[in-house]
Amino acid sequence: MEVILLERVAKLGQMGEVVRVKDGFARNFLLKRGKALRATADNRAKFDGMKAELEARNLKAKGEASKVAEKINGRNVVVLRQASETGQLFGSVTVRDI
Secondary structure, eight states: OEEEESSOBTTTBOTTOEEEOOHHHIIIIIITTTSEEEOOHHHHHHHHHHHHHHHHHHHHHHHHHHHHHHHHTTOOOOOOOOBOTTSOBSSOOOTTTO
């Protein structure tokens, strides 16, 4: 099935590209989550109209992510966990620990 990507999808393509994927992947993942549209003539015309809006949304999300990255960058986090004598942790550090 050919689909038009509405956003960047890892290992598949960038926004606006028309790619061929397996039918199940398109139906169960891309179309269901709103990441793609079927590549019909009507949807191609619809996408051309939506392209500016989608690009603005992507730029806004990228800007918000960069603000968060600036806020976090350079911070030190101290986590108290049980470790061996050589300094290796017995468990993992999760988001909940931070």
